[in-house]
Amino acid sequence: MKIYLETLGCQMNQLDSELLLGRFRARDWDIVDSAKDADAVLYNTCSVRDLAEQKVYSRLGRDSRRKLDRNAIGRVYVIAVFGCMAQRDPKELRRRCKGLDIICAPGQIEKLPELLEAAADAQLAAIQPLESDALAAPAPMPAIFTDPKRTEAPDTAAEARIDQLDLTRDPELRSSKSQAFVRVARGCNNFCSYCIVPYVRGPERSREPSHILDETRRLVGAGVSEVTLIGQTVNRYCHTAGDVTTSFAGLLETLHDLDGLRRLRFVTSHPSGFGRETLEAMRDLPKVCEYMHMPAQHGSDRLLAAMNRGYTRSDYDALVDLAREIVPGVTFASDFIVGFPGETEAEHQATIDLMRRVQFKNSFVFKYSPRPGTAAAKTLTDDISDEVKKRRNNELLDIQRETGLTHHRSYIGQQIEVLVTGKSRRSEKQDSPATGETMQLMGRTRGDHIVLFDGAQAMVDSYQTLTITDANDLALFATL
Ligand code: SAH
Ligand code: SF4
Ligand code: F3S
Numbered sequence: 001m002k003i004y005l006e007t008l009g010c011q012m013n014q015l016d017s018e019l020l021l022g023r024f025r026a027r028d029w030d031i032v033d034s035a036k037d038a039d040a041v042l043y044n045t046c047s048v049r050d051l052a053e054q055k056v057y058s059r060l061g062r063d064s065r066r067k068l069d070r071n072a073i074g075r076v077y078v079i080a081v082f083g084c085m086a087q088r089d090p091k092e093l094r095r096r097c098k099g100l101d102i103i104c105a106p107g108q109i110e111k112l113p114e115l116l117e118a119a120a121d122a123q124l125a126a127i128q129p130l131e132s133d134a135l136a137a138p139a140p141m142p143a144i145f146t147d148p149k150r151t152e153a154p155d156t157a158a159e160a161r162i163d164q165l166d167l168t169r170d171p172e173l174r175s176s177k178s179q180a181f182v183r184v185a186r187g188c189n190n191f192c193s194y195c196i197v198p199y200v201r202g203p204e205r206s207r208e209p210s211h212i213l214d215e216t217r218r219l220v221g222a223g224v225s226e227v228t229l230i231g232q233t234v235n236r237y238c239h240t241a242g243d244v245t246t247s248f249a250g251l252l253e254t255l256h257d258l259d260g261l262r263r264l265r266f267v268t269s270h271p272s273g274f275g276r277e278t279l280e281a282m283r284d285l286p287k288v289c290e291y292m293h294m295p296a297q298h299g300s301d302r303l304l305a306a307m308n309r310g311y312t313r314s315d316y317d318a319l320v321d322l323a324r325e326i327v328p329g330v331t332f333a334s335d336f337i338v339g340f341p342g343e344t345e346a347e348h349q350a351t352i353d354l355m356r357r358v359q360f361k362n363s364f365v366f367k368y369s370p371r372p373g374t375a376a377a378k379t380l381t382d383d384i385s386d387e388v389k390k391r392r393n394n395e396l397l398d399i400q401r402e403t404g405l406t407h408h409r410s411y412i413g414q415q416i417e418v419l420v421t422g423k424s425r426r427s428e429k430q431d432s433p434a435t436g437e438t439m440q441l442m443g444r445t446r447g448d449h450i451v452l453f454d455g456a457q458a459m460v461d462s463y464q465t466l467t468i469t470d471a472n473d474l475a476l477f478a479t480l
Contacts, residue, residue, distance in 0.1 A: 002030045004038035009046025011230045015181040022173035040078035045085035047196045049369040064099030076123045084200040100142040107147035110165045171222035178461040180224045185231035193308045193376040206239040209246045226263040234266045236273035249281040256285045269294040272310045279326040289446040295335035299354030300347035331361040331447035339368040339389030341380035355399045363400045401473040408471035418443030418451045420459045450475040
């Protein structure tokens, strides 16, 4: 069978998709690059903003039509939606997409290979009834598998099974030779008032440190040299078993000892979870990279409180100062939301002020999108017009371009080590020259800067020390 998988959303989804593809390959499924070439299409979905959901609905419309055409000529076409949308509102998915075969929440996805095979068999029996022994009873469609709601008892058996998906991953089946994500925690307890994640990904659960160590050791043994630890509030990792408590700094220390590991990163950090201990670990452990993706979300205290972020503007400023003092050369990236209910022009200016002060390496800017069921959607009116949201969005992007340029230019003349991650987008578009020939390559510094330089294909996945010759707001340019 041929399978097409499209992933939307954050690193959690990217990792889930990679782990699942490993399982599919192990069962001899072929992975194809386009839905039209597939016998089964899967969407790993995101609910964080309405736009991400609409994208999936438009794909599903096309796929439902394709399924009718395929079935008419006696061929199967299985459609599955998994990830955050499957947990947020499975009934809405079922209502809006008649052709859907499977809806599967994030905590149940290890079932997907079996579910897909069963759905394909059932579909075949229904469209080619003469070839099967008896008329099979039509399978109820779609098959829906959800995780318990936060108010319900946890499904410990499902939790144990999903943990195995990470722990038993095949380190040979991975998307990059040198880089890998490793999950340290699932879920989130923060309940930022705008955010759907705590509802769709459940309560925060830190993984057993020995499992994280085992998984990382196997990846490093298979050639991975840069590991990125992921969690919704990764720096709040904390695991207790009996009287042993492992903090995030403790976890970094444990992983740091692995021979063959060169870089250890982590995303995403929550500003109120950073103690001195973690910053000092970043300073004292040479493999831990000097990079903090630590979303500020807003620059105004009133909005930070309305967003339930748990820190003030001056807390954030003080943390940035402390990190710069303890971890020399540390870089920062942030997320911002514009157009949160009631945001005044002066409050918007406070965000601009914060951006100017911190000088982020890069920022992701989002227009507020009310998510059904969240505190903000229940209690506040989405009263900022789309036009104003757009303007504020563009203003923040302009500031980021300005500060990003100053930030990147400050590296000109320096020598920096990069991990070469692949061809640049420009080279991707050109016909790939034979090995040995020069092409534009892309790499990453420890501070997560993108570096573009001319080199040979054989350098991909190696570490190179480059001289920075030029910069723009998003990238550094360098020579060998
Ligand atoms: N766990 C991460 C963020 C996960 S969601 C953290 O707390 O930092 C990624 C980003 O999407 C958030 O940082 C926020 O900026 C944005 N976001 C979340 N909910 C949103 C919403 N309802 N509307 C617009 N942006 C949103
Ligand atoms: Fe969402 Fe806040 Fe949790 Fe991040 S910390 S996932 S923004 S609730
Ligand atoms: Fe989206 Fe789910 Fe991640 S809502 S941001 S894919 S946890």
